[in-house]
Amino acid sequence: MAAAIEASTAAIPPVRRVPDRFRTLTAVVAATAPLVLVVIVAILYQQAAPSVRHFGLGFLTGVDWNPVTDSFGALPAIFGTVATSFVALALAVPVGVAVAVVLAEQGQTTIRGILGTGIELLAAIPSVVYGIWALYVLAPWSFAHLEVPISDRFGFIGWLSQPGVRSLFNASLVLAVMILPTLSAISREVIKAVPRGLKESAVALGATWWETTWRVMLPSARAGIFGATILALGRALGETIAVTMVIGNRYAIPPSIFSPAYTLASVIANEFSEATGTLYPAALIELGLVLILVTLVVNIVALLLVRSTSREASRAA
Amino acid sequence: MNRNVRRRYASTVWLGLMYLLTVVALIPLGLVLWFTISKGLPPVLHIEFFTNPFRPFGIPGGGVSHAIVGTGILVGLASLMAIPIGVLGGVYVAEYAVDPWASWVRLASDVLVGTPSIAIGLFAYALVVVPMHHFSGIAGSVALAILMLPIIIRTTEGAVALVPNGLRESGLALGLPRWRVSLQLIVPAAAPGVITGALLAVARASGETAPLLFTTLGNTLFKVNPVADQIQALPLTVYQYALLPYKSLQDQAWGAALVLVVMVLITNLLSRWALRRQIRLAGQL
Numbered sequence: 001m002a003a004a005i006e007a008s009t010a011a012i013p014p015v016r017r018v019p020d021r022f023r024t025l026t027a028v029v030a031a032t033a034p035l036v037l038v039v040i041v042a043i044l045y046q047q048a049a050p051s052v053r054h055f056g057l058g059f060l061t062g063v064d065w066n067p068v069t070d071s072f073g074a075l076p077a078i079f080g081t082v083a084t085s086f087v088a089l090a091l092a093v094p095v096g097v098a099v100a101v102v103l104a105e106q107g108q109t110t111i112r113g114i115l116g117t118g119i120e121l122l123a124a125i126p127s128v129v130y131g132i133w134a135l136y137v138l139a140p141w142s143f144a145h146l147e148v149p150i151s152d153r154f155g156f157i158g159w160l161s162q163p164g165v166r167s168l169f170n171a172s173l174v175l176a177v178m179i180l181p182t183l184s185a186i187s188r189e190v191i192k193a194v195p196r197g198l199k200e201s202a203v204a205l206g207a208t209w210w211e212t213t214w215r216v217m218l219p220s221a222r223a224g225i226f227g228a229t230i231l232a233l234g235r236a237l238g239e240t241i242a243v244t245m246v247i248g249n250r251y252a253i254p255p256s257i258f259s260p261a262y263t264l265a266s267v268i269a270n271e272f273s274e275a276t277g278t279l280y281p282a283a284l285i286e287l288g289l290v291l292i293l294v295t296l297v298v299n300i301v302a303l304l305l306v307r308s309t310s311r312e313a314s315r316a317a
Numbered sequence: 318m319n320r321n322v323r324r325r326y327a328s329t330v331w332l333g334l335m336y337l338l339t340v341v342a343l344i345p346l347g348l349v350l351w352f353t354i355s356k357g358l359p360p361v362l363h364i365e366f367f368t369n370p371f372r373p374f375g376i377p378g379g380g381v382s383h384a385i386v387g388t389g390i391l392v393g394l395a396s397l398m399a400i401p402i403g404v405l406g407g408v409y410v411a412e413y414a415v416d417p418w419a420s421w422v423r424l425a426s427d428v429l430v431g432t433p434s435i436a437i438g439l440f441a442y443a444l445v446v447v448p449m450h451h452f453s454g455i456a457g458s459v460a461l462a463i464l465m466l467p468i469i470i471r472t473t474e475g476a477v478a479l480v481p482n483g484l485r486e487s488g489l490a491l492g493l494p495r496w497r498v499s500l501q502l503i504v505p506a507a508a509p510g511v512i513t514g515a516l517l518a519v520a521r522a523s524g525e526t527a528p529l530l531f532t533t534l535g536n537t538l539f540k541v542n543p544v545a546d547q548i549q550a551l552p553l554t555v556y557q558y559a560l561l562p563y564k565s566l567q568d569q570a571w572g573a574a575l576v577l578v579v580m581v582l583i584t585n586l587l588s589r590w591a592l593r594r595q596i597r598l599a600g601q602l
Contacts, residue, residue: 021496030405030470044440095342119339119346132571208328240434299428300424
């Protein structure tokens with residue numbers, strides 16, 4: 001019997017495996033994306049090499065930025081970048097999650113469609129347009145109606161004193177507006193990915209809309225919302241033009257959030273095309289290297305978090 | 318008050334608050350549009366704004382024609398580089414989704430989307446400006462192409478994945494080779510979605526300033542040769558003029574911002590329309 005089967009299968013001619021050249025070709029073309037990513041880091045490292053060798057790790061903790069004496073340190077720019085981004089997150093996360101909750105509601109009503117389109121258009125507006133608006137409209141308004149009243153009342157706290165039109169706070173304000181669409185779009189997706197059964201069970205137990213949202217939906221989507229927050233953080237860290245236009249561009253750790261400051265990206269934007277010598281441009285590129293490495297880590301962590309939540313959700317469903 | 322009534326009221330209050338916050342989130346959109354239109358419209362209403370290039374402060378009749386044409390050239394060249402690579406890459410990621418390499422490409426694209434555009438500008442500087450020894454339009458285009466690439470890869474992938482498997486299987490059953498199935502059956506069926514991606518990428522690239530700062534650098538003259546010359550772009554115009562102390566140039570910055578916003582919004586609406594066609598088309602197949 002076994003021999004008969006063997007004989008019959010042997011009679012079938014072996015399938016001629018055609019090498020899938022299309023697959024090879026497109027795979028090579030697709031390699032552009034990972035390749036570019038690797039080459040960006042490699043080339044920036046190579047260009048920053050003089051500064052990396054000269055300053056070593058001290059570059060990250062140095063507070064000087066003096067092209068005349070060739071003395072460069074990144075700490076004030078790192079501080080400014082991190083501070084603007086976190087203040088922006090603090091402002092944007094509550095609003096962004098509320099938007100996501102509203103947009104993730106079931107049933108396609110007209111009003112939700114309009115709101116969703118509006119939020120998406122917010123993401124489409126170019127950064128420089130936010131910049132000019134922030135420079136001429138938002139920053140003067142925020143100075144008069146937020147910074148001055150707050151520092152009048154709470155100015156005895158050092159980091160709420162010294163209001164100024166160009167300030168770390170105003171840069172954070174415009175950043176908050178700019179990261180909101182990222183935050184709400186991804187949070188909406190993860191909230192939507194929460195299995196229907198969970199929500200229905202809560203409703204069946206008599207929970208109100210808010211109890212369902214607050215105690216069931218949001219906790220299940222927690223990791224994904226956290227991922228969306230980190231993704232927005234990555235955007236905020238790297239945002240250049242709008243921040244450069246309102247932050248005041250002063251290379252020092254600011255005494256107050258209402259004081260002018262500087263970020264990694266704005267230092268590069270302002271100074272790179274005029275940097276001469278060897279060490280000065282290399283130091284600027286090293287700032288870029290610091291920025292890109294931080295955003296790479298932040299982005300990868302965020303993507304893994306968002307993916308793991310949606311996968312978990314689909315498994316539960 | 319009855320506890321359950323209180324719970325129901327609380328729920329309604331919270332629901333209202335959530336909607337309120339959503340409306341608050343849209344206030345900046347309204348304000349940005351309002352100020353761009355009200356401040357940008359007066360300069361845009363002069364025909365010289367579109368027909369003349371830069372004129373120094375004090376000489377009337379200056380415009381941004383050099384920047385509008387320049388943005389067209391820079392983004393056009395970037396599209397020529399990014400769209401073919403992006404579409405083929407997207408087809409690979411969707412058609413061979415089970416390949417481990419495809420998931421690496423996907424991850425790299427997602428990371429690349431979030432890479433700071435200023436770092437991409439530095440990269441294009443090192444890659445193109447340093448060997449050429451001068452700033453040029455082509456360096457700016459390379460930077461923009463890198464920005465566009467991941468957007469096109471991901472949207473193409475999404476559009477191809479929407480095409481029903483039956484179409485793929487019928488092509489293969491007829492004995493067509495994989496490349497003909499992909500390029501002659503799947504891509505045409507996914508065309509509206511692919512166009513959506515290209516449009517979104519073009520919109521993003523036309524609005525970017527940071528990668529152009531030290532690649533094309535900008536120009537006050539009307540220049541069209543991307544290899545030999547620095548080329549002006551609209552977002553650069555907004556950035557440079559807005560920071561100048563001259564009222565007439567600040568007005569032109571608002572005008573340029575308005576042109577930019579209108580361009581970007583039109584491209585976005587077009588892409589939505591294309592996406593809706595895609596979804597309808599996929600439903601019919």
